[in-house]
Amino acid sequence: MKGKTALITGAAKRIGRATALALADEGVNIAIHYNTSEGEAKNLALELESCGVKAWTIQADFDVQEQYETLIERTLELTGSLDILVNNASIFPFEKLEDVTLDSLIKNMEVNAWVPFVLSRSFKELVGKGKIINLEDSRTSGYDWSHIGYIMSKHVLAAFTRYTALAYAPDITVNAVAPGLILPPPGKDQSYLDRLVGTVPLKRHGEAEDIAEAVVFLAKSSFITGEVIYVDGGRHLKEYSNG
Template structure:
């Protein structure tokens, strides 16, 4: 029987990259459930402080700054690895220094945060934010795709290692918001085919996060919130699909 923890009230969570965009929606959804949320930020200090009295700054591309983040934010019941760095680099464009920073932010920082999280609690939940690209091969975003596919594997491996006390799940969004400076219309033209013909919203992603936090019998799961794009694999940009 699927059991639910219906009340998250009184829990304490850390949301990385929680000041803006999808992270902001997740923070607000958690707060609506009565969770005390620590908002991690890198450059969005004002936005973070407007969301929560609990904030912490760190550059997730610098792993020396990552190690103390859990201690600074804790003690924690929930960890949301939301912060992400996205570059559209092919193999020819993927310079080692930039690719390594992307791997640090998207994969190695979540791994270190999860390790530190598990050292300070025996019961809790981790949610990793993935990408629908984990079900496709996108050579136009090679380091990013590698990092997110690695994060999916990390989700499964840590779900096994940290059970039964800590559950680890993932949420994989599709196209949500245009990058800064890009119009919604241009973004929609480049988003590819979406079977449901609807763009997910940040609030949709936050709803999935809340569901997985409450789903007491789910671990190692990945919930796609992408309008069905992951079903198309590499066919997202094929015409007539």
């Protein structure tokens, strides 16, 4: 892994940040994609450089077609090479079934499923060889009644993972990590997790580092493709309750 280069989308904070630190710990250079978190991205780059790897920051708004369609090309101009793509950025809007609209569905699909696919396709065309890891969600094994557009988009991302794993073999492996209860969504606090830990067979929530560890495992593996690793304390084994 030492000397390889990874692009991680939405890497400035939370799970993306933990993944950047874990890959850097293996000697991987990191291109930190961000949208609005410029300060956090630049601070992370300094932290990664102090660990002895190269780090770059690159901005793109995944609501803007021109910005995400050029992201892999712009990353290559900065880094010179690319070996790993981690599709981590996402939106998670609260939305009940009765409230879902075509516009909200399209917005979730664009950021959470379409952009990861476009980046994967560009990676195939411009890089040609390496590893792609998509961040899915363990709730695709059941129901999430409170984030309808989001969960639909993660189902589509799961399908893209399987299609691209087949289409891009043997040069590129495509796998996914499906987190469960890890961090409270933006705007919620620890009480959000405390309220839900009872639904987790292992009776606790996970940490961002647990997800990062699974991403590193898939980035290192050369004979796994089309696989999903559930990092959710066994939550996908149970039927999800209402909300």
